[in-house]
Amino acid sequence: MRENSLIESWLRGIAIAVVILFFMFPIVWIILMSFQTNETILRIPPSVVFEPTLDNYRALITGKLETNAASLDIAFMRNLGNSVLLSVGAVALALILGVPAAYSFARHKTRFSEDIAFTLLSFRFAPPLLVLLPLTIYFQKLGLSDTYFGLIWVYQLICLPLILWIVRGYFEDISEDVEYAYRIGGHSWFSTFRKIAVPLAGPGIAAAGLLAFIFAWNNFIFALVLASADKQPVTVGALAFVTASGIQYGQIAAAIVLSITPTLLLALYAQKYLVEGLSLGAVKG
Template sequence: MSTRNLPDIGSAVTFATENPRAALATAIKYGAGIIVAIWMLFPIYWMVTVSIQPQEVIMNWPPRFLFFTPVLEHYVTLFTEQNFGRYLFNSFVVAAGAVLISVIIGVPAAYSLSRMDVYGGHHIGFWILSTRMIPPLSIMVPLFIFFSDVGLDRSLLGLMIVHFLITLPMIIWIVKGFIDELPQSLEESAMVDGCNRIQAFREIVVPLVMPGIAAAGFISFIFSWNNFLLALVLTGGDTRTAPLVIQSSMGYLSINWGMLGAAGTVTVLPVVLISLALRNHLVEGLTMGAVKQ
């Protein structure tokens, strides 16, 4: 077994002996970090635990977090009787479609607002941002009437269009901030070498701000994936999304905690997997521009 990555206990003891205040501050910092991490991760652990506990164990008091026989009955019921896989697929189609269209339209729009001298560009940017200030409840009735008239009520396409209209401003403003950080000399050098504006955008700007695009797309995906209110009004039946099915586990007189935990775990899992797949881009994108050169 390699000891290359193991902590040097002797150096730590020497440091603590020679610098007791610094050692105490370090211990407090790491201790506080561990407490915060446990505080934030415990609800997720509890949700996963409830999803694999028998119903009689779930109702025990005090609750059991350890030492129980795990079962998969809640997951089996979720996918066989509740057909949860279909609703999970609906959520993915709506979220992925809305984010994909928003990125295709939003990234060039962000570049235009950042680099081009558009007449009234500041007003256009503020107007785009102002669409995020509208309370969703204030537009529910007009949206429902409009989509009913055009035949898109209770459809995934109608919900995708609404999510696109909401995620597009988010994509534009986040990506615009990343493009603003890039020196224009990079594009000017490319155009001197023979590239036109579109080629400079495609070959120079997009690769450099790809971490920002990934971060903006992921944030927008989470919003669309977790949205409940819009799906409640604009979908129904087989077009429902996962958050609506999770809510159906809570009845008037009782709550099916096992089903609720299983549905919540399955719904969180795709977002976790996507974040792990994009973690390098997300870390780079969320920290880009934090340090001025």
């Protein structure tokens, strides 16, 4: 049995290594690319040996893109700022609206609550391209087109159903008795919601918020159509790297690295809460 388990653990180790290599390779490659010039990236055969350069990052941060044909301006940093503003705004709005709604759906079952919750989810069923055309027309008529407010409003539609459905599940998992106990202890329903329900569903709210943030961050099509150049997020802004004189692989790689950094940091930060949630869950019952 001991020998068996030794072989077993070796095999398991190898399998895990293969999986890690498979999933991590593109990311590692992109990071390596971001420190190379277009020439070294495109040489054949490819090699991991190169002289690292910070030119790509410098170009992105200063906004001056030097190609071998010409020098042009890019607004990458502004795009990044737009992405942050739009995503944070949308998630914040969706949380403010979604968390109380989720609580209400979880605790107050009425005849129509299930239908309403489903209707909200159905916003996500329609292909974005179908929604886009009428949305563009409405936005132009309402004057919302090409405003941050209008964009956040659309982005929030992506986040809300997600938050609503995930957080509702977490609220449902909280024992009603815990909330009853707090009410009987002399507290109003609102302070019960604030002091008991929200903290206990905290991990769920954090997870839903993170997921919603990622969805918002990675959205492309709404921003492409509804936003003009100065309000475009990184996803749309990245198109600028496809220039007349060729594709700027090095800068694209650097842009990718810069644009996944905020999401990554947020995920690492949220992880603390997610883990805490698991250990709180163990106390239940």
